[in-house]
Amino acid sequence: MDIKRNIYLNTVTIDEALNKVKKAIDPTRLMATETIPAQEAASRITAGPIWSKYSSPTFHSAAMDGVAVKAEKTFAAREGSPVVLKKDTDYIEVNTGNPLPPGTDCVIMIEKIVKQDEESILIEAPAFPWQNVRRVGEDIVATELLIPQNHELSAYDVGALLSAGIWDVEVSEQVKIHVIPTGDEVLDFTKKPVPRPGQVIESNSQVLTSLAKQWNCQVQRTPPVLDNPEELKNALRSALDSPAHIIVIGAGSSAGSKDYTRRIMEEYGTVLVHGIKAMPGKPTLIGMAENKILIGAPGYPVSSVICFEQIIRPLAYWLSGKYPPQPETIQARLTRKMPSRLGMEEFIRVSVGRVKDDYVATPLARGAGMITTMTRAQGITRIAQDLEGLVRNKNIEVELFRPRKELDRVLVAVGSHDNTMDILTNELMGMDNPIHLASTHVGSMGGITAILDRAAHIAGIHLFDPDTNDYNFPFLQKYAPDLKFKIVNLAIRHQGLIVSKGNSKKISGISDLTRKDIVFVNRQRGAGTRILLDHHLKQSGISPDEVNGYDEEEFTHMAVAVNVLSQTADCGMGIMAAANALNLEFVPIAKERYDLLIPDYSFNEPKVEVLLDLINNSSFKEKIRKLGGYETDLTGQEMKKGIPGF
Numbered sequence: 001m002d003i004k005r006n007i008y009l010n011t012v013t014i015d016e017a018l019n020k021v022k023k024a025i026d027p028t029r030l031m032a033t034e035t036i037p038a039q040e041a042a043s044r045i046t047a048g049p050i051w052s053k054y055s056s057p058t059f060h061s062a063a064m065d066g067v068a069v070k071a072e073k074t075f076a077a078r079e080g081s082p083v084v085l086k087k088d089t090d091y092i093e094v095n096t097g098n099p100l101p102p103g104t105d106c107v108i109m110i111e112k113i114v115k116q117d118e119e120s121i122l123i124e125a126p127a128f129p130w131q132n133v134r135r136v137g138e139d140i141v142a143t144e145l146l147i148p149q150n151h152e153l154s155a156y157d158v159g160a161l162l163s164a165g166i167w168d169v170e171v172s173e174q175v176k177i178h179v180i181p182t183g184d185e186v187l188d189f190t191k192k193p194v195p196r197p198g199q200v201i202e203s204n205s206q207v208l209t210s211l212a213k214q215w216n217c218q219v220q221r222t223p224p225v226l227d228n229p230e231e232l233k234n235a236l237r238s239a240l241d242s243p244a245h246i247i248v249i250g251a252g253s254s255a256g257s258k259d260y261t262r263r264i265m266e267e268y269g270t271v272l273v274h275g276i277k278a279m280p281g282k283p284t285l286i287g288m289a290e291n292k293i294l295i296g297a298p299g300y301p302v303s304s305v306i307c308f309e310q311i312i313r314p315l316a317y318w319l320s321g322k323y324p325p326q327p328e329t330i331q332a333r334l335t336r337k338m339p340s341r342l343g344m345e346e347f348i349r350v351s352v353g354r355v356k357d358d359y360v361a362t363p364l365a366r367g368a369g370m371i372t373t374m375t376r377a378q379g380i381t382r383i384a385q386d387l388e389g390l391v392r393n394k395n396i397e398v399e400l401f402r403p404r405k406e407l408d409r410v411l412v413a414v415g416s417h418d419n420t421m422d423i424l425t426n427e428l429m430g431m432d433n434p435i436h437l438a439s440t441h442v443g444s445m446g447g448i449t450a451i452l453d454r455a456a457h458i459a460g461i462h463l464f465d466p467d468t469n470d471y472n473f474p475f476l477q478k479y480a481p482d483l484k485f486k487i488v489n490l491a492i493r494h495q496g497l498i499v500s501k502g503n504s505k506k507i508s509g510i511s512d513l514t515r516k517d518i519v520f521v522n523r524q525r526g527a528g529t530r531i532l533l534d535h536h537l538k539q540s541g542i543s544p545d546e547v548n549g550y551d552e553e554e555f556t557h558m559a560v561a562v563n564v565l566s567q568t569a570d571c572g573m574g575i576m577a578a579a580n581a582l583n584l585e586f587v588p589i590a591k592e593r594y595d596l597l598i599p600d601y602s603f604n605e606p607k608v609e610v611l612l613d614l615i616n617n618s619s620f621k622e623k624i625r626k627l628g629g630y631e632t633d634l635t636g637q638e639m640k641k642g643i644p645g646f
Helices: 014-024 155-163 204-214 229-241 261-268 301-320 372-376 404-409 420-429 444-452 473-479 510-514 528-539 557-565 576-581 606-615 618-626
Strands: 033-037 066-069 083-086 091-094 106-109 114-117 120-123 145-147 168-172 176-181 218-221 246-250 270-274 285-289 292-297 329-334 345-355 358-363 379-383 395-400 410-415 436-441 459-461 485-499 520-523 571-575 585-599
Touching (some): 014 270, 014 285, 204 218, 246 261, 246 301, 261 292, 301 345, 345 372, 345 395, 358 410, 404 410, 410 444, 420 618, 444 459, 485 557, 485 576, 510 528, 520 557, 576 585
Parallel strands (some): 176 246, 246 292, 329 358, 410 459
Antiparallel strands (some): 083 120, 114 120, 285 292, 329 395, 345 379, 459 585, 485 585
16 A cells, blocks of 8 residues: 555635535435334434324313312302312312312412311302312323424423333434544553553543543444554445444544544545644544545544544534534633634634633643543633634633633633642532642743733742842732732642662752753743742852753643653753652752742632632642652741741
8 A cells, every 4th residue: 555645625615615515415314213112212313303102281170179070060159158078079179280070160268268167168169160279181192293303302302202102212323423532652441551651651641531421322333443554444344334424533533643533534435625724633544435434533632633623523513403502602802812823714722711800711731632631621712713822801702611610610720830739629629619720830020911911810839039048028019019919828749850760870969060061951931930040040050041941931830850761861950859759869059938929919819818718728738748849837827928938
C-alpha cells in the first residue's frame, strides 16, 4: 500500500461539514425500527402514530370522597332549607376513584354534608350533574390519536401509553456507534497497563462512550488496532458488517506517514471532508460507506472531544430524529486577551466564576492533548474564524458544562501555583456545602493583575523584595497602591533546586547552574519563584545568560519536576513538595512565605470566609505538613508589612 503522507483536502466549516453528510446519507435507509415494551420507551422516538386501545378512565368514577346522588334530588336545597337524603335510597357513600353507582350522576364532597343521623344527611346547596365525577374517557378516549409519529417519548408518555392499554410500542432504533482506536503507541485500558516512554493509555473511546450515553446512543468498541493498513481494513470491515450507524476511527486522521484512516475510508467508500476549520479538531475526517457514516477522529484528547461534540453529536441527534438540547450560556468578562488564527473557529476552555456581580472567564491552556483542561473548565467559548482573537475584558458568550447556579459555588483563585492549593481544592469540595476552587496558574504578578481587574476572589502570591527583606507588600505598594487588601499566610515553603533521583550530576547550589553540562528549566516571567531565582543569581554574581535553559519556561512547580523526571532538564527551581511528589531529590535554597491576597471586595464573600476557617483548622495544617517542605507556624494568620515572619 502507498504510504505517502496525506494532504488535507480543502477544510470546511463545521456547518458545511454537517451539511455534506446530510446530503450524502439517507437516514430512512440507515435507521430501522424496533418494538419494545412501553415501560422502557422513555426518550425513544415513535416510528408511527399510536392510537389508544382503552379509554381512561374506563368508567365514571368519583373524583372526591363523599356521597354519590342523583343531582335532581338536590335542586331544592338552600341554606336554612336543606334537603334530607336517605342512605342507600337517595345517596351512596363513595371514596375517590370508586365507580359511580347506578342511578347517580354526581358526587357531593364530604365537607358539604351535614349528618342528621346514621341513616340520613342534610344537603344545603344544590348539586349539578357530573359534579366531582371523572367521566368515561375524560383523559383518553379509545381509538383516538394518543401520540403522533416522530415524537420523543417522555416519562409522562409512558404513563399515558399504559393507561391506554398500549403494552408495546414501535420506535426508531437507537443510534449505534462503533469506535476503533488505533496507534502503535496506544495501550488497551481494559488490561490496566503501565505505560512506558512513548506509550499512552487509550481513553478517547470511553470519553465518546460516556458522551454517547447522554445522547441515548449505544457504543461498541474494538480493542486498539496497530498502525497497520491490513489490520485497520479488517477492523473497519467488521464494523461495517455490524449494526453500527456511525463508525469512528480514533487517530490516524492527520497528515502523518502512518495516518492511514483516509486511505482506508476511500477503499470502502467516499471521503466527504478532510479537515474542518476548527482548532482544536482540524484533522477531523468524515466519509461514508455502505450508507453508513465514517468519522476519522483526531488522536489528541481535546481535539477528539471537539470532533465528538461538534460533529458526531449533531449527526447522532439527526439520525435519531431528535433535536439536540442547547447548552446554557452566560455572558462573562474575559480576564486576558486571546489571540487566534484567522480562518479557524477556535474553541477555548475557560474557568468561570462569579466575582461580585460579574461572571469572569479565565482561559485555560490550549493544548489539544490536555484533557484535564476539560475537567477543570466550567465552560467553553468560541473565537469566530473571522477574528484574530479576543481582547482582555471583552464580554464573551460561554457555553456552560454545568448548571449556571453551580457557578455561585466557584471560588476563583488566580496567581502562583502551589501544591497546597490542591489540598484546598479537595477539602473545600468535602464541605457540607461544597465549594469548587477554580485555580489558574499565571504567577504572582498575574495574580495581582487579576485582583486589580476584579477577576478573582483571591490570589496566591510569594514575591520577595530583597531591598526590604519583605514579601508581597512592596510589590502591592508599587503595582497596586490604591488597593485595599489583606494578606493571609497559607504556608511557609522550602524553595530550591529539583534534581534527579540520586543527583547524578552532584548539583549542590546556584553556582552549579553555570556548568556547561547542566540544563536548567525556569518558571515563567512574573512568577515569584523566578523572582527568587533572579535574586539568588544576582547574589552569586551570575548573569541569566550563563544559565543554560534560563529562557525555558514552565507555569507550575509540578511541570518543572516533570521536566527533571523525564530528563528534559537536569534541574529546575521549585518547591520541595513537587520533588517529593515525583520521588526526585531536592537541594534547598531558601524559605519563603506563600500568602493569599484577599482584596476588599472579597472580605465578606462567604466562600472566602469558609476558606479562611478551613486553613485555620489543625487537621488541614497537618495535611500541608505531610507534603514535605512546608511549615505551618503562620498558616491562617494575617501578615503585616515589614515583617517577613520567619
